[in-house]
Amino acid sequence: MNRPDTSVEIAGIKLRNPVMTASGTFGYGQEFAEYMDLEKIGAIITKGLSLRPKAGNRTPRIVETKGGMLNAIGLQNVGVDAFIREKAPYLRTINTPVIANIYGNSLDEYRQVAHLLDTVPEVAGMEVNISCPNVKEGGIVFGTDPKAAFEVVRQVREATIKPVIVKLSPNVTDIVAMARACADAGADALSLINTLTGMAIDLQKRRPVLANVTGGLSGPAIKPVALRMVWQVSRAIELPIIGIGGIMTATDALEFLLAGATAVQVGTANFLDPAASQKVAEGIEHYLAENGIADVKELIGALRV
């Protein structure tokens, strides 16, 4: 049999396979070059970029929980200018699409970041993080209010001609309503899920473990929630979906495709194994070959219920 076709397309971005790296878990790519072949995955998503450099939260910022981890990095990043200056040149040398994860402290900042990245050739598209718990305007958190989400996406949409992917928060009552608002505002694709808000406590110290008190839960623990949301949204909304949450293996990734995702992102798994994303991509190809599936696209949404 011929090699199976693993390519997919998200919002006009062609990927050699459906495996991307999740924002915030893969630095700016270069950190992993020693451990894997960056040209064996579908795309690299950068750490979230803001208009200006951002300090992030105090430490401790991470803690392990059962089957997962909490992080409260607080979106520390070099800022969009430094990204263009210092990080983009390396990414240019790699033949893999780079998607910039962006966020702003206000509508205006979102728009400005998108505008600045619009003309950067290394950036194939933008993933708009509306799910950061600390970012709000007028008391409304963009990631949990459909109207606010609509507005962010609309502004970003106007600021760039590049593909706009919106990354949704799972901390909502109605994920479909959020997805619909983003679709209505012109999003080209949806990423889900970001982290679930959680907390860990140090009994002896009687303090929260994280300096920020709460943090975002990621890892295998959240996979069932992520799969459910991908499935719900994929049945209701016409946009391509990038499935994220607890993906450790090719089997996990393939389950997301069945649930309706066109691509996936590997996050926390990069910490357990810096070559995880490449292994997931290879595992998918292996599965297709083993099972005589010619094209990975046959699996997308192929869940029988």
Add this chain to the structure above:
Amino acid sequence: MNRPDTSVEIAGIKLRNPVMTASGTFGYGQEFAEYMDLEKIGAIITKGLSLRPKAGNRTPRIVETKGGMLNAIGLQNVGVDAFIREKAPYLRTINTPVIANIYGNSLDEYRQVAHLLDTVPEVAGMEVNISCPNVKEGGIVFGTDPKAAFEVVRQVREATIKPVIVKLSPNVTDIVAMARACADAGADALSLINTLTGMAIDLQKRRPVLANVTGGLSGPAIKPVALRMVWQVSRAIELPIIGIGGIMTATDALEFLLAGATAVQVGTANFLDPAASQKVAEGIEHYLAENGIADVKELIGALRV
């Protein structure tokens, strides 16, 4: 040192210690009598009771996930009459308060169940499950809409003079708003959390593992989310809180107390170890003794942030 005081009071119900068993994970109590001393825990919460016997969902109804499990039992239960007839007599013989977990398919059913149990002497109080995903009226799910929750709680409140505890769903954007609605409607205490909605997929069969497609995620995986919600609600609402979610050990339970819970429930852990609830209770007493804490109530909400 004297034996530490482990007693707490929830909504007027006196508990010898803060450890209860979570609804649906402990049957009607008797199932565990062979494995532990039912008089060593604070209270027993029954499987959810409805007006009439209920068949529940098709099987498979449970599946293990990483660090947790999904269940879609579908609230199979004997119905409130059979409970009174067949289950209550045994519970009468046990010197431990029994709290009936109740739910209805409509406002009216909620009220009727509460009314029927109001005069049952074995029932020390009621825990109103408003978080069942399949139960709705007029398209509104009680567990995710504050107005609908208010209405259910108000009706139950009117139907009984027994303590009314309301059990909240974590599948909401704003858990505090839900808690506040229940408080406003006259709840005496709040239980949180119920399960997170999730899904598991069988890759080879290309089918959801659960016949019901989605199910409720419980176990250690959800503990960070549960802790966070208990903490949020305890800071905002004046009612006593029963913390639930992934409690396996006394340490877990004590963390919930620090976060603001007055008592806790042990759920999934009962499946791993049928004596888990007793062990958690004993572990709490042991911790207090070891650390020279005279009264468990000193720990409630003692988190320093």
Add this chain to the structure above:
Amino acid sequence: MQFKSLVLSNTEVSPGYFRMRMTVPAQLSAARPGQFVMVRVRDAIDPLLRRPFGIYDVLILEPDFDGGSPQTCLDILYKVVGKGTETLSTMHHGDHLDVLAPLGNGFDLGKPGEEKILVGGGVGLAPLYFLAKELVKTDCVHLFVGGRTRDDILCITEFERLGIETYVSTDDGTLGEQGLVTEVLEKELTRRKGKASIFACGPHPMLKAVAALAERHGIPCQVSLEAYMACGVGACLGCVVPGKEHTEEAPDFRCVCKDGPVFDFQELQWK
């Protein structure tokens, strides 16, 4: 009851199938064929839940030194299919397991002197050996055992050592007759038309076919079921099967763990 077991041995009896012997409290010698155990494979969250296994055998080991006391042991026979059984397969003599046993109801041994037909599919054979040991004391016992291929036919020499006549079939004909165990069984039932009762354990489609045969031939038949289980004690309601009269309105669900795992086939719905 709940207890800690010491693993005495854990041997691969056929590729992918293991037999594990563990110590158990003396009370377990009263366990009945068809009952099962729930094993906590590891004191960790992965695997999280206990895993159910039929009782393959219960035996009392004589002390190997003067003044020692006899040790009651329990054997399970299991197939490696996932995380839990994989972890179990790595255990050695000296490891400990947390066990609930005996659980559920066993087989009804029926009238002594009657002919008894045991039907096992793959690792469904497991509870039948313990049963056979009891039955051969008074009855004439036949074993019908089927599997995908030769490697899935387990431990039949042990049954033969009990003096049991065995009929083997495999899907691919690599051992015994080629075909389904129920096909072989049907031929024999037709040939005999005698009084006999059936005890079956195996995959659901096999049980369904066996139940149909029992119905047709009008002979008693008990089946031992499998189901996803969380608690094993009748509390979670994860393991239910519909009873004969079950409807949505008048539910009659049975717990495999508590009301079973052995059922008279006539109690159940076989849609």
Add this chain to the structure above:
Amino acid sequence: MQFKSLVLSNTEVSPGYFRMRMTVPAQLSAARPGQFVMVRVRDAIDPLLRRPFGIYDVLILEPDFDGGSPQTCLDILYKVVGKGTETLSTMHHGDHLDVLAPLGNGFDLGKPGEEKILVGGGVGLAPLYFLAKELVKTDCVHLFVGGRTRDDILCITEFERLGIETYVSTDDGTLGEQGLVTEVLEKELTRRKGKASIFACGPHPMLKAVAALAERHGIPCQVSLEAYMACGVGACLGCVVPGKEHTEEAPDFRCVCKDGPVFDFQELQWK
């Protein structure tokens, strides 16, 4: 690099402290003192994340048979504090580990011929032995080591075998002087007022006190920090510490994993 290591030995050197030797690729002989490794304790989700450990030693074992090739090995010295180290402590010769190494920047060995003062608190001693082995080649090395009690003073005979003068202190006086290691260090620094440089590793309060001493005495000082880590390669930003000039508006965070774990104390903020 990422590789699979074979555990060669894993010995409890003091109650609750283990020393593990593992095989590593030959390239690891180029590892520098102060660098560290990230170990995946088990291919499972509990523990989930890798655990970081300093390099206690790197050595090349000669083959024990003719025609064999030398084997590069790496030692870690660790304290059992939680799930990860507990699991690690149960490993035996023959077990395998998934390891990332060498990570981070090592110590700057400074000018040869200078006097070198090593300061270790508890298991913070771990990276100092590898360092000491390098330094003794050219320098006069002193070791100040402190711990809560006698059992927390690890492996000092090994330092002594290198010809290093050691000053031991314990909080409870069960070994060496009673008091904090920094108190002993301070006395010595005051007595000497000589040219020396400090290399310290241990709990944060100790490092802070050592940094204050270095400041006061105007001598160079490098500290090796610990932090909660997820990735170990500078990607997650979990392990940061504020650099000297760090402010909210002009953030200057350093990654302990990538920019450290060794820092010149003057680079950092010691509030």
